[in-house]
Amino acid sequence: MALLEMRDVSVTYRTGGLDVPAVRGVTLSVDSGETLGIAGESGCGKSTLTSTVLRMQPKSATVTGEVLVDGKDVTTMTWGKVRALRWAQASMVFQGAMHALNPVQKIGVQIAEPILLHDKKATHASADKRVGELLEMVGLPARRADAYPHQLSGGQKQRVMIAMALACGPQLVVADEPTTALDVMVQAQVLDLMASLVKDLGLAMVLISHDLSVLSSACDRIAVMYAGQIVEEGPATQVFDSPAHPYSGALAGAFPRIGDARFRYAPSGLPGDPPFPGEVPDGCSFHPRCPRAIDRCRAEEPALLQLTRPGADRRAACHLAEVRA
Numbered sequence: 519m520a521l522l523e524m525r526d527v528s529v530t531y532r533t534g535g536l537d538v539p540a541v542r543g544v545t546l547s548v549d550s551g552e553t554l555g556i557a558g559e560s561g562c563g564k565s566t567l568t569s570t571v572l573r574m575q576p577k578s579a580t581v582t583g584e585v586l587v588d589g590k591d592v593t594t595m596t597w598g599k600v601r602a603l604r605w606a607q608a609s610m611v612f613q614g615a616m617h618a619l620n621p622v623q624k625i626g627v628q629i630a631e632p633i634l635l636h637d638k639k640a641t642h643a644s645a646d647k648r649v650g651e652l653l654e655m656v657g658l659p660a661r662r663a664d665a666y667p668h669q670l671s672g673g674q675k676q677r678v679m680i681a682m683a684l685a686c687g688p689q690l691v692v693a694d695e696p697t698t699a700l701d702v703m704v705q706a707q708v709l710d711l712m713a714s715l716v717k718d719l720g721l722a723m724v725l726i727s728h729d730l731s732v733l734s735s736a737c738d739r740i741a742v743m744y745a746g747q748i749v750e751e752g753p754a755t756q757v758f759d760s761p762a763h764p765y766s767g768a769l770a771g772a773f774p775r776i777g778d779a780r781f782r783y784a785p786s787g788l789p790g791d792p793p794f795p796g797e798v799p800d801g802c803s804f805h806p807r808c809p810r811a812i813d814r815c816r817a818e819e820p821a822l823l824q825l826t827r828p829g830a831d832r833r834a835a836c837h838l839a840e841v842r843a
């Protein structure tokens with residue numbers, strides 16, 4: 519059974535008398551020992567979708583569908599059960615570690631906090647021991663527990679955030695743009711660390727990024743979101759190297775790698791912007807920006823269907839992809 523399973527999840531914000539359908543009918547799953555990347559430009563609904571895993575969406579949001587963590591639906595469980603699930607079963611690494619840590623508290627105290635809160639048997643001594651183990655697990659010396667956040671580099675702070683997310687031994691970790699604020703070398707180190715933790719601890723991880731090249735190296739599978747929907751989903755290298763949806767192709771081309779043949783052909787960026795939720799055009803939501811759009815794309819919304827390419831374990835929502843109807 520998948521550790522995280524989302525079935526037909528939609529999220530609508532009610533704001534200024536308007537309904538804003540930020541996520542529309544998403545179905546996906548993540549197994550233990552697997553990293554799923556969620557890609558897409560700003561505003562495509564990545565954070566809104568993953569906020570439902572720990573039921574962290576704002577009060578103005580209505581969620582429909584099922585969000586099953588280890589088989590239990592987070593959308594309908596009592597708040598007591600949601601609180602017990604957070605940290606212990608599922609936790610989150612937020613973007614911008616620089617600002618998430620309390621500047622006047624030693625990092626050891628901050629990592630120990632969820633341990634003391636969730637483990638009724640934990641003592642200060644046992645929590646301190648666990649903090650040392652966690653710091654070493656993320657590649658920092660145990661004695662850094664005595665450091666204040668300002669004494670750490672950006673990459674070290676992000677490692678602390680990962681240690682904190684792992685403090686109560688969760689099976690599922692959601693990381694929202696965990697490396698965006700870091701330079702490229704440190705970003706690669708933090709992503710390597712996360713990949714090894716997934717394999718060593720058997721975690722299920724959801725990694726959000728607008729950068730498909732980052733996800734292609736760090737994830738097993740990738741789901742590409744556009745205008746609140748998944749438009750392509752499949753093995754990371756297949757989605758990045760031979761995208762079936764023109765939007766995935768544009769995202770892959772928007773972040774060229776040195777030495778990549780695609781670099782010569784890649785546009786400097788994708789023209790235009792994603793539609794605002796509620797103003798999604800008829801037909802395929804990507805058609806106004808799609809260089810390959812045909813009349814059918816303007817008239818008929820494509821379903822997310824299995825690809826027919828040999829060996830492809832992939833879904834795409836595009837009339838021009840070879841999909842199984």
Ligand SMILES: Nc1ncnc2c1ncn2[C@@H]1O[C@H](COP(=O)(O)OP(=O)(O)OP(=O)(O)O)[C@@H](O)[C@H]1O
Binds near residue numbers: 532559578
């Ligand atoms: N609290 C809210 N109230 C109303 N609309 C919201 C709220 N939060 C997000 N939205 C809208 O929902 C849509 C999806 O936003 P979301 O933040 O989930 O996208 P994203 O892909 O995670 O973007 P980013 O990469 O910038 O975080 C956007 O149009 C956004 O303006």
